[in-house]
Amino acid sequence: xxxxxxxxxxxxxxxxxxxxxxxxxxxxxxxxxxxxxxxxxxxxxxxxxxxxxxxxxxxxxxxxxxxxxxxxxxxxxxxxxxxxxxxxxxxxxxxxxxxxxxxxxxxxxxxxxxxxxxxxxxxxxxxxxxxxxxxxxxxxxxxxxxxxxxxxxxxxxxxxxxxxxxxxxxxxxxxxxxxxxxxxxxxxx
Amino acid sequence: xxxxxxxxxxxxxxxxxxxxxxxxxxxxxxxxxxxxxxxxxxxxxxxxxxxxxxxxxxxxxxxxxxxxxxxxxxxxxxxxxxxxxxxxxxxxxxxxxxxxxxxxxxxxxxxxxxxxxxxxxxxxxxxxxxxxxxxxxxxxxxxxxxxxxxxxxxxxxx
Numbered sequence: 001x002x003x004x005x006x007x008x009x010x011x012x013x014x015x016x017x018x019x020x021x022x023x024x025x026x027x028x029x030x031x032x033x034x035x036x037x038x039x040x041x042x043x044x045x046x047x048x049x050x051x052x053x054x055x056x057x058x059x060x061x062x063x064x065x066x067x068x069x070x071x072x073x074x075x076x077x078x079x080x081x082x083x084x085x086x087x088x089x090x091x092x093x094x095x096x097x098x099x100x101x102x103x104x105x106x107x108x109x110x111x112x113x114x115x116x117x118x119x120x121x122x123x124x125x126x127x128x129x130x131x132x133x134x135x136x137x138x139x140x141x142x143x144x145x146x147x148x149x150x151x152x153x154x155x156x157x158x159x160x161x162x163x164x165x166x167x168x169x170x171x172x173x174x175x176x177x178x179x180x181x182x183x184x185x186x187x188x189x
Numbered sequence: 190x191x192x193x194x195x196x197x198x199x200x201x202x203x204x205x206x207x208x209x210x211x212x213x214x215x216x217x218x219x220x221x222x223x224x225x226x227x228x229x230x231x232x233x234x235x236x237x238x239x240x241x242x243x244x245x246x247x248x249x250x251x252x253x254x255x256x257x258x259x260x261x262x263x264x265x266x267x268x269x270x271x272x273x274x275x276x277x278x279x280x281x282x283x284x285x286x287x288x289x290x291x292x293x294x295x296x297x298x299x300x301x302x303x304x305x306x307x308x309x310x311x312x313x314x315x316x317x318x319x320x321x322x323x324x325x326x327x328x329x330x331x332x333x334x335x336x337x338x339x340x341x342x343x344x345x346x347x
Contacts, residue, residue: 024227032219050230057231104213124210143211174207
């Protein structure tokens with residue numbers, strides 16, 4: 001597929017609709033997963049994706065200036081998602097995490113293994129929730145195989161070294177939180 | 190960094206487990222027909238006609254709109270200037286008369302001894318009296334005593 005950077009501006013303005021349609025086909029899934037990883041709600045994530053493409057539609061005349069549409073789109077959806085999350089700050093998420101942990105694919109074959117796997121996922125997700133916002137965001141975005149550390153830096157509007165240091169701090173904090181959680185779980189048994 | 194390596198070794202399993210959960214979360218499939226719904230939403234948005242201003246109906250080209258706006262602004266400015274220019278002489282006439290400048294100051298109290306004479310105290314010019322008739326002049330002569338003429342004296346020689 002011809003990338004947007006290779007399309008002439010005049011050509012883009014003429015076929016902006018087709019270009020946006022191609023962007024939807026290619027990146028809607030990625031954007032949805034990015035939105036879902038933060039919002040953890042199917043309808044909200046889909047709304048965020050639609051809002052992202054509506055914003056793209058508003059800037060259709062400048063589509064030719066976009067070098068990397070994937071990172072650009074992820075950045076837009078990320079901002080949309082953060083806006084939405086800020087607005088729905090008071091919504092309780094405890095039940096969402098438990099439901100989400102059940103949705104994730106279990107690693108074991110037996111029922112016991114599946115239950116243990118779901119509990120592990122739940123513990124991890126709760127620990128991630130406790131991380132500071134900046135570290136949490138970097139960790140969530142680093143889980144996407146499509147995004148390199150340079151691209152994560154572009155999405156978050158910072159440098160690659162900052163991303164690396166935040167990622168290191170996030171992993172350290174997460175390990176500490178999970179060890180504490182395991183200790184508590186072992187003590188209660 | 191040694192500390193970093195130690196940390197990585199001790200927490201590697203935990204970290205990988207934790208990140209595996211996030212990776213699974215990031216890899217959850219998107220709902221079916223997501224793209225078609227996005228397409229439909231975009232088409233619905235595009236189908237709504239953009240709001241057009243009143244001017245765009247009879248001045249479609251943007252440059253004509255700019256030219257029209259500039260002409261309108263010029264007309265307003267010209268009219269304002271014209272009105273002000275017309276009013277300025279009348280305004281000067283309506284101004285109250287300024288008091289006469291005081292006499293030239295020669296000392297510290299230049300105007301101390303000046304007396305203001307109101308214009309109403311100027312002497313009134315009386316028109317000259319009309320010519321009188323001869324009769325009227327006789328009576329007038331009677332009334333007015335003639336000046337006494339002194340009798341001629343003859344000088345006497347001693």
